[in-house]
Amino acid sequence: MIRTLIVDDERHAREELQALLEEITNFEIIGSCGNALEAVRIINREKPDLLFLDVNMPVLNGFELLSMLEQEHLPQVVFVTAYDEYALKAFEQQALDYLLKPVDAERLKKTVEKVRQFSHEDLPAQYRTAELKRIPCIGANRIKLVDPQSVEFVRSDLSGVHLVTPDGEFFTELTLKTLEERTPLVHCHKQYLVNPSAIDEIMLLEGGLAEIHTSSGHQLPVSRRYLKQLKETFEL
Amino acid sequence: MILIFTLLEQMSIFLVITYLFTKSPAFRPLTSDQLGFRHKLLLYLLFSSFAILGTYLGQPVQDAIANTRSIGPVLAGLIGGPLLGVATGLTGGLHRYLLGGFTATACGISTTLGGLIGGLVHLYLVRRGRGSQIYLPFLAFATMLCVEAAQMATILLLARPFELSLALVKTIAVPMLLANSAGAALLISIIRDQRSAYDRFGAHFSARALTVADRTLGILSKGFNPENAQKLVKIIREETGVGAVSITDREKILAFSGIGDDHHHPGLPIITEYTLRAIKTNQVAYADGVNTPFACPRSPDCPLGSTLVIPLRIEQEVVGTIILFEPKNMMFSHLNRSLGEGLANLFSDQLLRSRYAEQKNLLVQSELKLIQAQVNPHFLFNALNTIIAVVRIDSDRARDLLMHLSNFFRKNLKRSGDVVTLEEDLDHVQSYLKIEKARFGERLKVVTEIDPALLQLKLPTFTLQPIIENAIKHGISQLLEGGQVTISAQKIDGRAEILVEDNAGTYCDKLSDTGLGMNLVDKRIKNQFGPECGVEVSCEPDQKTRVLVRIPLAKEDFA
Known part of the structure; x- marks a missing residue:
């Protein structure tokens, strides 16, 4: 079974693709969603094998969605678009395949063949994903796109991942791991990432522990495990 | 008494020369307010010859000459300014000096002084913006009187022996003052009359030329x-x-x-x-x-x-x-x-100009064609994709959407130079919006508020289409939810104002982009209705984008 997620901002486009895929055996559609943020949440939770991804979506497009995923859990990706002009870029991103809307059933079968071959070989998806230029955060009724440089530190607790910036705290669907991979932020504790350029001082404590004072006066714990890495970052 | 007649006799020679001069083509330049170098040279020659002639024609009195020499320099100064006055005075004065006599130096200096005084009066009037008064006979009379008085004073001051000069001045002062001043006034009045004759002639000519120009204006365009x-x-x-x-x-x-x-x-x-x-x-x-x-x-x-x-x-x-x-x-x-x-x-x-305008118009139209051609594939494939999906669930609705798609493309095939009514243009836009609503579902809401009296308003085809397409493509499609486009039309200040507003505010930075076609719509409306009409765009980032189209009401719509 190939566990599949459909991401497209148009409902009819999702329905049509789903209808076409349902005619093909051995596919499990684990869901479909209309924007990149919802997609990140579902992918992080469900870890699908395959993604049918629309390129042109509101706020965050398909390429940006890919840069928000953990490298380790990257599904195979098939881009679906009405716009020819994106095809080249899609291959640059080393997507498995791309489909043009309206999707032709025969063409879709070829794509599925390709997916099956790949999953037999059991290779992890290898997409060259770009550095994150903005981190999407969900507010009360809007989406805030935060520049990684402006993040002082990131805290993760039971309620989720929070970015702390001079403008306030923002909740994001992205995991600490993704943020560490795609931004200049580094781990200082299992539950904390810190922006090296926001560190004011590192106080060394007993027992191989330490404490970071940030430029705006926050104090972050540094665990033994990450202190070494942190020192390497600053070539200490 | 005899002296004054002799002087007036000399004056009449100047009058004849001046009269002839004003009739010659050489006079023409004097009718403009600015004199070129060549014209100044001409005046210099004329008035210098007056000064020299004045000396030769003068009446010898007591080893001196009762004369009309100063008229030349004074008029030169009045008409041509200080430089010309002094140059003329210097020429006449030098000439007089070389002839000798006990008043030689005094006369030489006073002649130059006369040119200078005339020039200063010219300068004073021009600086005060009263240049036309230069030609007032009264002014010439007064200036000349001053100059002659100054001349008498110079003779008394400089010519020695004093008894002789006093006797001389007693004899010549009154005749010279009167004759010269009257002469200057007469000469300047001849020049003035001729000038205004030229002006009247010119005005008549210009008036006729302007009437023809005015009546024929724009016919050939x-x-x-x-x-x-x-x-x-x-x-x-x-x-x-x-x-x-x-x-x-x-x-x-x-x-x-x-x-x-x-x-x-x-x-x-x-x-x-x-x-x-x-x-x-x-x-x-x-x-x-x-x-x-x-x-x-x-x-x-x-x-x-x-x-x-x-x-x-x-x-x-x-x-x-x-x-x-x-x-x-x-x-x-x-x-x-x-x-x-x-x-x-x-x-x-x-x-x-009309050929140029024609070419410009052609350019605008071909640009528009290009934009129409660019836009359609994107819209078409998405529309088809939507309709294919709808066919599975609701074939009637799919048929309806296909009808709208066909209406949209039929309207798109219209020639871009055509004029349509607002009603027709809205119909084109409605077909487009029906399909976009099917694509975006709940994410797009359209509110239309049109003053029914404006439905017959004439406007260039494809006025609303590019604007609304921008609102959807760059605005609403970038919103996760809650998108709304408002289309309204009302009469304001004798014009129709059509407003297209979206609540996204997402393409502020793209507004100067020529690819949006907005400038083109603006250009076409301005071409047709003039600069006070056209398209005005304002944007509040993340709040809204407003596009206002102003079209003049046809006369019957004013009611």
């Missing part, structure tokens, strides 16, 4: 054809009063009006030698009927006896001619000749 040419020849004939006027293109007569119109029919090929030559050589051809004979080649009984053919050009290329005729018993007036040439230039200019 509607096209160089027989119909417009006929309008032109009628106006030209009425305004110039010549025997007949004709306009031709390169091959045939486009229009003819006046004497001989019984056989000079529009549409006939050009056979007159002068016209053919004017077209071939791109030069004015003129046959005055006296030195150069002119005979109408169409009819031996034709009463026309002289002709003036002026080429009409667009960028040096002859496109036709304007021909003026006078009958055999009339002479061509010089005025009508230059007026005719001026008009030909004016019309050539209009032709050039």
Whole structure:
């Protein structure tokens, strides 16, 4: 079974693709969603094998969605678009395949063949994903796109991942791991990432522990495990 | 007493010379307020000769000369300014000095002084913006009086022995003061009269030329054809009063009006030698009927006896001619000749401008075509994708959407130069919006508030389409949810204001982008209705984008 997620901002486009895929055996559609943020949440939770991804979506497009995923859990990706002009870029991103809307059933079968071959070989998806230029955060009724440089530190607790910036705290669907991979932020504790350029001082404590004072006066714990890495970052 | 008559006698010689001078072409430049170097040189020569002549014609009195020498320098100063006055005075003064006598130095200096005083009066008036008063006879009289008084004072101060100079001044002061001042006033009044005669003549000429220009303005911009040419020849004939006027293109007569119109029919090929030559050589051809004979080649009984053919050009290329005729018993007036040439230039200019406007218009239209062509594939594939999905669930709705798609494309095939009513343009837009609503579902809400009285408003085709497409493509499609487009039209201040507003505010940075087609819509409306109409865009980031289209109401819509 190939566990599949459909991401497209148009409902009819999702329905049509789903209808076409349902005619093909051995596919499990684990869901479909209309924007990149919802997609990140579902992918992080469900870890699908395959993604049918629309390129042109509101706020965050398909390429940006890919840069928000953990490298380790990257599904195979098939881009679906009405716009020819994106095809080249899609291959640059080393997507498995791309489909043009309206999707032709025969063409879709070829794509599925390709997916099956790949999953037999059991290779992890290898997409060259770009550095994150903005981190999407969900507010009360809007989406805030935060520049990684402006993040002082990131805290993760039971309620989720929070970015702390001079403008306030923002909740994001992205995991600490993704943020560490795609931004200049580094781990200082299992539950904390810190922006090296926001560190004011590192106080060394007993027992191989330490404490970071940030430029705006926050104090972050540094665990033994990450202190070494942190020192390497600053070539200490 | 005899002295004063002698002096007045001399003065009359100056008056005659001045009168002749004002009648000569050399005088013309004086009719403008700014004098060139050559004109100043001419005045210098004239007034210097007055100064020298004044000395020679003077009456010897007690080893000195009662004279009219200062008139030249004073007038030179008054008319031409201090520099010219001093130069003239110096020439006259030096000449007098060389002749000797006990007043030689005093006279030499006072003559130069006279030029300077005249010049200073000129400078004073010009600086005060009262340059026209230079030619007031009274002023010349007063200036001259001062200058002569100064001269007397100089003689008393400088000429020795004092007893002699005192005696001299007693004899000559009164005659010279009176004669010279009166003379200066008379001379300046001759110059003034001649100047205003020229001005009146010029004003009359300009008024006629301007009337023709005004009445013919814009006729040619509607096209160089027989119909417009006929309008032109009628106006030209009425305004110039010549025997007949004709306009031709390169091959045939486009229009003819006046004497001989019984056989000079529009549409006939050009056979007159002068016209053919004017077209071939791109030069004015003129046959005055006296030195150069002119005979109408169409009819031996034709009463026309002289002709003036002026080429009409667009960028040096002859496109036709304007021909003026006078009958055999009339002479061509010089005025009508230059007026005719001026008009030909004016019309050539209009032709050039209309051709330019035409090309600009073509450019705008082809740009628009390009944009239409660019937009459609994106929209088309998404629309088809949506309809294919809808077919599975609701075939009636799919059919409805296909009808809208077909209506949209049919309207898109319209020629971009066409004018449509607001109702038709909205219909085009509604088809587009129906499909976009099917695509975006809940994410797109459309509110339409149109004043029904405006439905018949005329506007260029594709006015609303590009604006609404931008609102959807760059606005609503970038929102996760809750998108709304408002289209409203109402009458405000005698104009129709059509407003397209979206609540996304997502393309502020793209508004200057020519790819949006907004500038093109603006250009077309301004082309058609003038600069106070057109498209105005404002944007509040993440809040809304407002596009306001202003169109003038047709007259019957004002009610």
